[in-house]
Amino acid sequence: MMADIVSVERAEAPWWSSAGTIPGLPPIMACIGLLALWEVVARWYGLNGLPPASAALPQIPEILTDKESLIDIADSLRRMVTGFALALIFAVPAGLAMGRSKHVAAFFNPLLMVIYPVPKAALMPIIMLWLGVGDASKTLVIFLGVTLPLIYHSYQGSRAVEEKLLWSAAAMGLSAPARLIRIVLPAALPEILVGCRTGLVLALITMVTSEMIARQTGIGNIIFVSLDLGVYDRVYAMIVIIGALGFILDVIFESMRGRLVAWAEPSQAIVVGTT
Amino acid sequence: MISIDRVSKQFETSRARRHLALSDISLSVARGEFVSILGPSGCGKSTLLYIVGGFVEQSSGAVIVDDNPVTGPGPDRGPVFQEFALFPWKTVLGNVMYGLDQRGMPKDEALARSRELLTMVKLSGYENFYPKELSGGMKQRVAIARTLAYRPNILLMDEPFGALDAHTRTKLQNDLLGIWEKDRKTVLFVTHSVEEAVFLSDRVVMMTSSPGRIKDIIKINLPRPRERAALLLNRRYQDYVVEIEKMMDEQPETRVS
Numbered sequence: 078m079m080a081d082i083v084s085v086e087r088a089e090a091p092w093w094s095s096a097g098t099i100p101g102l103p104p105i106m107a108c109i110g111l112l113a114l115w116e117v118v119a120r121w122y123g124l125n126g127l128p129p130a131s132a133a134l135p136q137i138p139e140i141l142t143d144k145e146s147l148i149d150i151a152d153s154l155r156r157m158v159t160g161f162a163l164a165l166i167f168a169v170p171a172g173l174a175m176g177r178s179k180h181v182a183a184f185f186n187p188l189l190m191v192i193y194p195v196p197k198a199a200l201m202p203i204i205m206l207w208l209g210v211g212d213a214s215k216t217l218v219i220f221l222g223v224t225l226p227l228i229y230h231s232y233q234g235s236r237a238v239e240e241k242l243l244w245s246a247a248a249m250g251l252s253a254p255a256r257l258i259r260i261v262l263p264a265a266l267p268e269i270l271v272g273c274r275t276g277l278v279l280a281l282i283t284m285v286t287s288e289m290i291a292r293q294t295g296i297g298n299i300i301f302v303s304l305d306l307g308v309y310d311r312v313y314a315m316i317v318i319i320g321a322l323g324f325i326l327d328v329i330f331e332s333m334r335g336r337l338v339a340w341a342e343p344s345q346a347i348v349v350g351t352t
Numbered sequence: 353m354i355s356i357d358r359v360s361k362q363f364e365t366s367r368a369r370r371h372l373a374l375s376d377i378s379l380s381v382a383r384g385e386f387v388s389i390l391g392p393s394g395c396g397k398s399t400l401l402y403i404v405g406g407f408v409e410q411s412s413g414a415v416i417v418d419d420n421p422v423t424g425p426g427p428d429r430g431p432v433f434q435e436f437a438l439f440p441w442k443t444v445l446g447n448v449m450y451g452l453d454q455r456g457m458p459k460d461e462a463l464a465r466s467r468e469l470l471t472m473v474k475l476s477g478y479e480n481f482y483p484k485e486l487s488g489g490m491k492q493r494v495a496i497a498r499t500l501a502y503r504p505n506i507l508l509m510d511e512p513f514g515a516l517d518a519h520t521r522t523k524l525q526n527d528l529l530g531i532w533e534k535d536r537k538t539v540l541f542v543t544h545s546v547e548e549a550v551f552l553s554d555r556v557v558m559m560t561s562s563p564g565r566i567k568d569i570i571k572i573n574l575p576r577p578r579e580r581a582a583l584l585l586n587r588r589y590q591d592y593v594v595e596i597e598k599m600m601d602e603q604p605e606t607r608v609s
């Protein structure tokens with residue numbers, strides 16, 4: 078059952094990050110192609126509410142120099158980072174413990190099964206009743222969105238740790254808790270980082286959707302206020318900014334991941350690359 | 353001193369099926385004795401070593417090491433696993449130093465000892481390589497150095513020279529014998545090679561499979577220190593090898609019970 082979960086989440090990972098492409102050129106070509114298509118479709122069909130790229134893109138520098146919207150974007154990012162960090166603190170230890178103890182796994186597994194199919198953003202109205210429309214509920218939703226892939230991958234990574242590594246460490250005198258931190262954690266790190274990458278994308282998605290429902294500040298707020306006002310140029314400019322944000326975060330994360338687990342066997346690296 | 357007393361091990365392979373891997377094994381290994389275990393694949397050699405190491409629990413019987421029953425792993429018994437089990441996130445040097453750091457040895461002392469061991473296993477120059485960058489034989493040599501580093505009283509070696517070429521193998525056999533003759537560790541040594549067993553051991557334990565039992569124990573009365581080149585011409589050495597090889601051939605093929 079859990080295996081299905083991961084395949085769904087892996088499918089959601091961004092297509093542009095697949096390994097093996099020449100860095101730089103193909104993504105740029107793809108972007109140009111997409112922009113051209115957008116321009117052509119918008120001009121030929123003249124859909125109501127779809128401005129051509131040439132009208133939307135000039136809005137981007139305007140948004141990025143406007144103090145109000147910068148504050149909104151910073152608010153969003155702050156919630157995203159907080160939610161992600163909290164998920165990291167909770168999910169990694171929980172997942173590692175699940176992988177090493179049948180009892181812990183038996184406790185968490187049913188819980189995860191129940192939470193998994195629930196769209197996290199759909200919980201937003203309920204959570205707002207408890208925590209209000211402010212930061213707390215949005216951060217909680219991001220936390221929930223990131224926790225699942227992270228806990229799952231930590232669990233898998235921890236379960237796959239070779240028994241003899243733990244035995245070797247035990248013979249050197251490492252206690253069980255020390256083995257969890259000094260053997261299981263590093264051995265599972267490649268897999269944990271796969272979870273982090275999926276989690277990063279999900280954090281971005283839940284961040285925007287949470288702001289869609291509880292409008293107040295943030296990137297989602299800019300989009301939907303502009304939509305209400307009929308300023309479609311701005312809506313599309315904002316969508317492009319979100320896409321670019323996701324891309325930049327992924328590139329930064331991947332270069333960091335590459336350095337952290339350079340020691341890993343190539344087989345593990347391929348699993349990561351072929352999301 | 354290791355005393356294995358009527359140890360049996362039964363694995364629960366699936367819901368209803370059980371597999372008797374070891375049946376009623378009794379063996380005493382004196383302090384400083386070098387004992388090899390020979391037997392067909394799957395006869396339970398590794399399992400026996402794991403039980404002595406405290407990694408796997410026996411189904412019945414007891415293992416006593418220096419008057420204490422074995423209840424878990426400890427730094428007095430150093431394993432070298434068939435699968436190397438190097439820490440992949442540590443460099444060669446980091447792997448060898450791991451046990452020394454754990455014991456609280458000062459850094460420079462640990463570094464000196466680790467380098468010395470790496471020279472012995474012919475891996476100086478590879479200090480900063482990661483395990484994934486090494487060949488099978490090199491990994492095995494790192495694993496041996498890593499265990500020797502923290503100076504366990506008892507070495508539990510599971511086919512430690514299995515992945516090596518003939519030349520390195522001979523070289524390391526000589527080195528191991530050299531180390532052993534110096535500080536007389538107790539060694540329990542699993543191997544597939546009859547020559548290796550006879551060359552190294554005080555006694556050779558022969559096992560049969562399904563279930564794993566001790567078939568025979570042969571005392572090797574050859575003078576020490578042993579010299580490989582001289583031994584190869586030694587009539588008694590040749591007789592031991594031939595005799596043990598004959599006995600191995602008498603063994604029935606491994607069957608699944």
Ligand SMILES: Nc1ncnc2c1ncn2[C@@H]1O[C@H](COP(=O)(O)OP(=O)(O)OP(=O)(O)O)[C@@H](O)[C@H]1O
Pocket residue numbers: 363364365371373391392393394395396397398399400434
């Ligand atoms: N964890 C396990 N669960 C079930 N059966 C096991 C387990 N470990 C070992 N066995 C069984 O116990 C028997 C002995 O295995 P063991 O690994 O000790 O053999 P071995 O003599 O070391 O073989 P080899 O020379 O090939 O390494 C085998 O039949 C194996 O199938």
Ligand SMILES: [Mg+2]
Pocket residue numbers: 397398399434510
């Ligand atoms: Mg074995």
